Amino acid sequence: MKLSRQLVKNVIEGAIFASPMPLSIDDIAVLFADDEKLSRKELQILIKELQTEYALRALELVEVASGFRFQVRAQFSPWISKMWPDKPPRLSRALLETVAIIAYRQPVTRAEIEAIRGVVVSTQIIKALFDRDWIVVVGHREVPGRPALLATTRLFLDAFSLSSLSELPPLAAVRDLESISREIENITVEQQKTEG
């Protein structure tokens, strides 16, 4: 039985709203019986249409790492956030730096994070990241002590409305070390002159 285009679209819309988690195309596909099957391509077209239909509403249908979800547009957050009298805790710089290193360098060990930050990473920060399900242990580095290798999760990406790691803001480039040491040499000579 072929379902009407409108019915399929309604089912997709209802399913995304009713699901507690974002829904992937595959999650949506399994909702239809064998004789109702739609291709991924068809589903994607219908989702695009839904996105357009919500253009004038307070919500938007966005794709994040774990799939599609509806969310209230950011412009209304000044009012919506009043529903939660306790403001969400501000993310500390230490936490942001730590999760940024994990996100860009994954998988990494805690020691490697500490080497980059130049300070000990507090247990609270690691715990806070685990509590949010933003990071997981994906294995162990085969060195003495077998330290845990940390990586970010899809929930981390979801929290920042990103659909994949490649959407992270690009990491600033490192200037070539060789050119650095060349430059340094010149400077050093000058330095010695002025310091001497």
Place this chain on the structure above:
Amino acid sequence: MKLSRQLVKNVIEGAIFASPMPLSIDDIAVLFADDEKLSRKELQILIKELQTEYALRALELVEVASGFRFQVRAQFSPWISKMWPDKPPRLSRALLETVAIIAYRQPVTRAEIEAIRGVVVSTQIIKALFDRDWIVVVGHREVPGRPALLATTRLFLDAFSLSSLSELPPLAAVRDLESISREIENITVEQQKTEG
């Protein structure tokens, strides 16, 4: 500053969608600042308009005992219900802890639960407890934001085969008395030494 009619409607729409529980007119009214205030009558008219706007969507804006909520129209349940495979539900640790706190400390606000658990209580968990009809909103704490007060229901007692709340084991029995008796043991030993 008077807000535009469209903006107010968008805020109402977004708030009902973002809230884990139904929103009453009073819940909605507190989202607006003093100089943006709207009468209950005005809010009701705007909600009516929203209901009309959703006439052709997969969702409807309905009023239940504790307020307004969006729900997926029943006609789509044959597809949507496939998202919840029919296996005996397993309860997560976080859900159990949350409902235990509500049961022992009722009525409590979400912020109070978070204070006790020491972690954020996710919207999914609160929603899951509402879905099971294990908890209800029994009022509002008269503090800024008027957070909802949560309490357990008859169905919660049924699920745990309790006939009343008084059958919950006393909290003191829950406390790990082992550690205390260990401490006491040390004292006793010292006492015996000095007495001996």
Place this chain on the structure above:
Amino acid sequence: MSVAVITEQVLPIDAVNDETYARVYGEILTKIPEDLYIPPDALAVFLEAFEGPLDLLLYLIRKQNLDILDIPVAEITRQYIAYIELMQVLNIDLAAEYLLMAALLAEIKSRLLLPKPLTANEEEEDPRAELIRRLQEYERFKKAADDLAELPQEGRDVFEAHAEAPVRDLLPTQPFIGDVALLLDAMRDVMKRTVLQQSHVVGHEGLSLQQRFQEIIERLSFGETVIFYELFPAHEGRLGVVVTFIAILELLKQKLIELVQNGFLEPIYVRQYDEAAA
């Protein structure tokens, strides 16, 4: 939050002539370079504003509009060490990493001061190379963290929108049969954590230690012996346990009560202190 903005307030570089400066810290601060004056209250804030020695170094470099690649080691080292000394003088708890960095800077400085051998060794690396590499690397992630903070955040800027599932199929078809042990277990975990977190709130509620002393003494006043845990009123929860426990400890100390136990793992009994037996 940009470090530059905060530190502008925290470090009024031109505040050298402030009266407080001379009066309170006169003797000590004569050793500190003038441009390093920091109001005393601001020091703790100052330290919190930095994520570590690399962050502090980056600040010192940026403050002077220098490129990381052009670090004038002697000058930066002088400033860095001055900050560290100032904090030590003021007894501010410094993470060990700050001191390690000071040592590293001093070492680099001394190596740079050594005359270069005439036959320049191609293999020899600039003593600063490793530090520059670390600073650059740290700066990249500092920037990445800032970028991350700018992204829309769930629960702050965006809120997930959900609707109820269709009514009829909502309820689980199989009822959940729980057992109370499960619930208790969950609550015990909560209590354990609560004990760790909130031991400082004792006394905020209406349980008075004084009153508990009296209740316990009264209970034992006719030579009665009770099992230890019977002294903990069930309905008072964690707070009651704590208050009662403190009361018992205090009464033990004052030799008003004593604990008896017939053997290991036997119940502990509490009774009035018996002077005759002692």
